[in-house]
Amino acid sequence: MSKFEPRIVGLMCHHCSYAGADRAGQSKSPLPTGFLPVRVMCTGRIRPEHIMAALQQGADGVLVLGCHPKDCHYRTGNLRARAAVGLTSRLLEGLGLHPERVQLEWVSAAEGEKLARVVNAQARKLRRLGPFRPASG
Amino acid sequence: MSKPRIAFGWLASCGGCEEAVLDLNETLLFDVAPQVEIVFWPVAIDAKLHHLEAIEPQGILACFLNGSVRTREMAEMARLLRSKARILFAFGSCAHLGGIPSLANTTTTRDLLETAYRSAPSNAGRNKHLPGGAGRVPPLTAWAHPLKDLVEVDYFLPGCPPPPALVAEAFLALLAGKLPPRGHVFGEEQALCSSCSRLPKKPEDLTIGRLRRVYEVEAPADECLLAQGLLCLGPATRGGCGERCLKANMPCRGCFGPPADVADQGAAMLTFLAAHAPVDSGEQAVLQFTESLVDPVGTCYRFGLSPAVAGCYRESSKTGRTRARRG
Amino acid sequence: MARKKKPWLFLCRCGPNIAEAIDLDRVASAIGSTMEVASVETHDILCSPDGQQWLQRRLRRGGLHPVVVAGCSPREHLETFRGVCREAGRNPHLLAMANIREQCGWVTPDRTAATDKAIRLVRAAIRRATLLEPLEEQQVDCNPDVLIIGSGVAGLQAARLLAGAGRHVILVERSPSIGGRGPRLADLYPEMECASCVLEGLLDEVLHHPLVEVLTCAELTRLAGAHGQFSATIRRAPRGVDEAACFGCPQCIEACPVSAPSELEEGLATRRAIYLSYPGALPNVPVVDRSTCLHFRGDPCDACARACPFGAIDLDQTETFVTREVGAVLVATGAELADLASTWGPDLPGVYTTMALERMLNSSGPTAGKVLLPDGRRPASVALVHCAGAPDGTRMGACSVVCCMAMAKYAQQLAQKLPETTIHELLWERSTPGKGYLEFASASRAAAHGRLKPIRLEPTERVSVEQARISQGSGAGSRRRRTTPNLVLRFRSGGKGPARRPLRVEMVVLAPPLSPSASTDRLAHLIGVEVGQGGFVLEPGPKVAPYQSSVDGILVAGCATGPKDIRAASAEGAAAAGRALSSLVPGRKLELEPYRAAIDPEHCSGCKTCVVVCPFGAVRFDPELRVAQVEQRLCQGCGSCAARCPVGVATAPGFTDGQLLAEIAGLLG
Numbered sequence A: 001m002s003k004f005e006p007r008i009v010g011l012m013c014h015h016c017s018y019a020g021a022d023r024a025g026q027s028k029s030p031l032p033t034g035f036l037p038v039r040v041m042c043t044g045r046i047r048p049e050h051i052m053a054a055l056q057q058g059a060d061g062v063l064v065l066g067c068h069p070k071d072c073h074y075r076t077g078n079l080r081a082r083a084a085v086g087l088t089s090r091l092l093e094g095l096g097l098h099p100e101r102v103q104l105e106w107v108s109a110a111e112g113e114k115l116a117r118v119v120n121a122q123a124r125k126l127r128r129l130g131p132f133r134p135a136s137g
Numbered sequence B: 001m002s003k004p005r006i007a008f009g010w011l012a013s014c015g016g017c018e019e020a021v022l023d024l025n026e027t028l029l030f031d032v033a034p035q036v037e038i039v040f041w042p043v044a045i046d047a048k049l050h051h052l053e054a055i056e057p058q059g060i061l062a063c064f065l066n067g068s069v070r071t072r073e074m075a076e077m078a079r080l081l082r083s084k085a086r087i088l089f090a091f092g093s094c095a096h097l098g099g100i101p102s103l104a105n106t107t108t109t110r111d112l113l114e115t116a117y118r119s120a121p122s123n124a125g126r127n128k129h130l131p132g133g134a135g136r137v138p139p140l141t142a143w144a145h146p147l148k149d150l151v152e153v154d155y156f157l158p159g160c161p162p163p164p165a166l167v168a169e170a171f172l173a174l175l176a177g178k179l180p181p182r183g184h185v186f187g188e189e190q191a192l193c194s195s196c197s198r199l200p201k202k203p204e205d206l207t208i209g210r211l212r213r214v215y216e217v218e219a220p221a222d223e224c225l226l227a228q229g230l231l232c233l234g235p236a237t238r239g240g241c242g243e244r245c246l247k248a249n250m251p252c253r254g255c256f257g258p259p260a261d262v263a264d265q266g267a268a269m270l271t272f273l274a275a276h277a278p279v280d281s282g283e284q285a286v287l288q289f290t291e292s293l294v295d296p297v298g299t300c301y302r303f304g305l306s307p308a309v310a311g312c313y314r315e316s317s318k319t320g321r322t323r324a325r326r327g
Numbered sequence C: 001m002a003r004k005k006k007p008w009l010f011l012c013r014c015g016p017n018i019a020e021a022i023d024l025d026r027v028a029s030a031i032g033s034t035m036e037v038a039s040v041e042t043h044d045i046l047c048s049p050d051g052q053q054w055l056q057r058r059l060r061r062g063g064l065h066p067v068v069v070a071g072c073s074p075r076e077h078l079e080t081f082r083g084v085c086r087e088a089g090r091n092p093h094l095l096a097m098a099n100i101r102e103q104c105g106w107v108t109p110d111r112t113a114a115t116d117k118a119i120r121l122v123r124a125a126i127r128r129a130t131l132l133e134p135l136e137e138q139q140v141d142c143n144p145d146v147l148i149i150g151s152g153v154a155g156l157q158a159a160r161l162l163a164g165a166g167r168h169v170i171l172v173e174r175s176p177s178i179g180g181r182g183p184r185l186a187d188l189y190p191e192m193e194c195a196s197c198v199l200e201g202l203l204d205e206v207l208h209h210p211l212v213e214v215l216t217c218a219e220l221t222r223l224a225g226a227h228g229q230f231s232a233t234i235r236r237a238p239r240g241v242d243e244a245a246c247f248g249c250p251q252c253i254e255a256c257p258v259s260a261p262s263e264l265e266e267g268l269a270t271r272r273a274i275y276l277s278y279p280g281a282l283p284n285v286p287v288v289d290r291s292t293c294l295h296f297r298g299d300p301c302d303a304c305a306r307a308c309p310f311g312a313i314d315l316d317q318t319e320t321f322v323t324r325e326v327g328a329v330l331v332a333t334g335a336e337l338a339d340l341a342s343t344w345g346p347d348l349p350g351v352y353t354t355m356a357l358e359r360m361l362n363s364s365g366p367t368a369g370k371v372l373l374p375d376g377r378r379p380a381s382v383a384l385v386h387c388a389g390a391p392d393g394t395r396m397g398a399c400s401v402v403c404c405m406a407m408a409k410y411a412q413q414l415a416q417k418l419p420e421t422t423i424h425e426l427l428w429e430r431s432t433p434g435k436g437y438l439e440f441a442s443a444s445r446a447a448a449h450g451r452l453k454p455i456r457l458e459p460t461e462r463v464s465v466e467q468a469r470i471s472q473g474s475g476a477g478s479r480r481r482r483t484t485p486n487l488v489l490r491f492r493s494g495g496k497g498p499a500r501r502p503l504r505v506e507m508v509v510l511a512p513p514l515s516p517s518a519s520t521d522r523l524a525h526l527i528g529v530e531v532g533q534g535g536f537v538l539e540p541g542p543k544v545a546p547y548q549s550s551v552d553g554i555l556v557a558g559c560a561t562g563p564k565d566i567r568a569a570s571a572e573g574a575a576a577a578g579r580a581l582s583s584l585v586p587g588r589k590l591e592l593e594p595y596r597a598a599i600d601p602e603h604c605s606g607c608k609t610c611v612v613v614c615p616f617g618a619v620r621f622d623p624e625l626r627v628a629q630v631e632q633r634l635c636q637g638c639g640s641c642a643a644r645c646p647v648g649v650a651t652a653p654g655f656t657d658g659q660l661l662a663e664i665a666g667l668l669g
Helices: A017-026 A048-056 A077-094 A112-129 B016-022 B026-035 B049-054 B072-084 B093-097 B100-106 B109-119 B164-176 B265-274 B283-291 B296-300 B307-312 C024-032 C049-059 C074-087 C111-130 C153-164 C195-208 C251-255 C303-307 C354-361 C403-417 C437-447 C475-483 C520-527 C566-583 C609-613 C640-644 C657-668
Strands: A008-013 A035-040 A061-066 A102-106 B005-010 B037-040 B060-066 B069-071 B085-091 B140-145 B155-157 C008-012 C039-043 C067-071 C095-099 C139-141 C146-149 C169-172 C212-215 C218-226 C229-236 C320-326 C328-331 C335-337 C351-353 C381-385 C422-427 C452-456 C462-467 C487-492 C503-505 C507-510 C514-516 C554-556 C589-591 C619-622 C627-630
Touching: A008 A017, A008 A048, A008 A112, A008 C657, A017 A035, A017 A061, A017 A112, A017 C074, A035 C111, A035 C657, A048 A061, A048 A077, A048 B265, A048 B307, A048 C657, A061 A077, A061 A112, A077 A102, A077 B265, A077 B283, A077 B296, A077 C640, B005 B016, B005 B072, B016 B060, B016 B164, B026 B164, B037 B049, B037 B060, B049 B072, B060 B072, B060 B093, B069 B072, B072 B085, B072 B140, B085 B093, B085 B164, B093 B100, B093 B155, B100 B140, B100 B296, B100 B307, B109 B140, B140 B307, B155 B164, B265 B296, B265 C640, C008 C024, C008 C049, C008 C111, C024 C039, C024 C111, C039 C049, C049 C074, C067 C074, C067 C111, C074 C095, C095 C111, C111 C657, C146 C153, C146 C320, C153 C169, C153 C195, C153 C566, C169 C218, C169 C229, C195 C212, C218 C520, C229 C328, C251 C303, C328 C520, C328 C566, C351 C354, C354 C403, C354 C507, C381 C403, C381 C487, C381 C503, C403 C422, C403 C437, C487 C507, C554 C566, C609 C619, C609 C640
Parallel strands: A008 A035, A008 A061, A061 A102, B005 B037, B005 B060, B060 B085, B085 B155, C008 C039, C008 C067, C067 C095, C146 C169, C146 C328, C169 C212, C328 C554, C351 C507, C381 C422, C381 C507, C422 C452
Antiparallel strands: B069 B140, C139 C589, C218 C229, C229 C320, C335 C514, C462 C487, C487 C503, C619 C627
């Protein structure tokens, strides 16, 4: 039986977390094969629909990775992402989604190691939870 | 020349939409009723099902159908009325979006019945049994549906219930033969803020520390309710209702559904709420703000939790089964 | 709508870097067979000069096909390939990159898995690229002018240098007079030159420079935009006097019937309700204090207006707002002495702060340069207490830099002016870094000729001051003693043995710590700069960019970032000016953000959510049309408005919802 490799859509900001992910790459830190990066300029760009679409189209989890508070290149985008992701995950949990599938973490451009750690931890969690296969409407 | 025939039907509904028709008052008496022949209206006239079945297909000009589809019988009724009517109006939130009955889509019908008939507190004693059996109560459909999930709908009259002015507009357009293109949702295209009289005073730096309940705030009659921390869903709700709730100093609850071209009203609500998070006060403050939205599902999908949305996130491991209590 | 063109895909082997980790042939054939691309080509090293030439030749084929480059991170070479597009005469924004190196090949050890992932990433980039639109690249002149908030030494220095280089300077000062604390001091260490003499030239030059607009009684209320193009709104409180008409004669002041304690004379003198901050304050125009003026407290008094020979008094003046466009903002709001009332108790007669002593020592101050007790006598003994910051007189842990040198200066000056007075100096530590400072401090003490008695306190010792009980007695001598403020300094040992014996003195001078000026917190909040330790403005790069706040385009100088003396503040003001001169060059163009947002006015509901959320104040609400509009010059392309618009009418070009959703679908499909 083939091992379940969770698909994680990673929404990352150009200035911090995406750079952190590049840094992890430069260090050749292995990342789960199911980690699928998406680059935005700022995590503040993220809407609930993006997270919902990812889950509806086959993602087993969504990771939003932004700059640490106070470091956002656009001042407040990351904290608004925190608000949007917080509200969205509460809504989706109310509809039956396991609360650990949608996560938000802060990763700076220098934190390649942290990025690898966070992504690998999320993959381990999702392997335990199993694939996201909702009842269809 | 015979008068055009119209029909009214109700599925899973509260009766408010029937009242809305009556609220047309003189318009109903003088402008509508004399022009038409009402062939079916369960709440008001004595036509039976077999009278309806006897009408030739497309023999009714228009049917105004309210309520969501919750039982198999309702599904049949919806199909029947669709076949008999040339024009079908989804009347009110339940028919338009699924309505409050569709909040049942957060759970399974099995759980619904178990909770309602077995595990919820009651004084029924040992007489706890599920309804059912042929000829008794029609079985529930797996999900509660808006009308368009089952049949082709021509027009939508939003609102819980639709305001009399909007209903009159639809009736009069129908009778004059001047209906808009098929698929039209009556009301405004834009969100409620667009026509709200309080908009000029809506602050441009609106931050909410925590969302407040209506009883906590004495809101001024002419200021934006969001600015008072009240959960007014105007920005994500189609306008055209005449701001009835706002005129009573109550925040909008979103009964008209999303504005034009917005697929998911709940997502629209969450995204604009995130704009008002207290980002200047740090991460903890932002988290407290998100926690202050007490019931996300009930708030975001109060007037229609479609099966499409409800089914998307329900993981099999999460469908809790209530244990049947004996005795 | 024009049918979307299929993208041209270019795969880069990146030498062995990608080729070894990923089977690019399989990627090429997998993508080719999706029929979603017009062509697939592979190159060894696309970013090399050869590679770029090769790419450019291919892009010259023309047409609006978007370009997808699968290779390294866009953070490495997106700009490079944009340049190639420009060279080839194509829009540089019809370009997307798939990062199959840093975020695929290099993090996926298994080649098969890496190739599978690369196919997903490339497919996602293609779906996204298919929806890209050509974006207009626009340049505008950057604004070379500067807004300076705070007219202390740092702000003045910067103003002088900037104006000298031909820049317009708007100098915003909260109080009615410019100069900050400097001009109120007596003599400046270590040269012991008179403060007003040293600073007079600077003040004068700035006040009268044709390129400097001085706005007093003013504060910033709004700052929109970003580096190179800020729009500042400034509120001017009503002075009550027409600055243009006033000739600086004191008739109005002399006519005023009200008397109140003078804040800037540290309570040592009184002022009228219409007053000049201190003798020599600039601009030489009085101000009406509405909290004490009778006219604003129900009385129809207009004595000042009647006394003015030039009709310059205007008690009906109201606040005004002005807007100025600048390229940079300098925060030079300074620091102020902390209020000691809560830690040292209510004002006791004979207890003064360092600033009050400066006013006494100042020859044009309230005591004409003499050091006197409230009853007019010279004190027989003075205690100078360092580090008077915390309860019980212990050090707060944050050094205010200037006080030790100031106390050394006072030791010298008091010894000179009061030849019979004993001077006790209470200190825990001495801190006198700086060129010539240690020598100055030593020399000052030596100059006191044995009348200076230093008391070195233990780290755990605490000091407090109280009024002594006046001894009963009879006769003239005892009467005099009863009117003499007699102060007692009490010591607590903090557990290390018995307490030192109390010290009885006639005058105490406390050195309060410097804390950020009252307006700093509000201002920082308003313009979005971070504050750090102690509430002072933070310099994220204090070694290499000490003039830079946490916000690009907003500079800092002087005590706004932390206590420092005049020499250092002056240097920082110059540094900030240097930075502004080098980053805002007239004629040098500023690229407008190509990702600037747009709002469809036809469908906008006017809910103002985008206005609320824009971090740069770049979205304005039009109250007539009841719709929102993006100010193109100010937009920084973050996409916040597009994210939060509930009806989806704000678009973020380059990162539209359609493009992001297509990318997500491409990753997962």
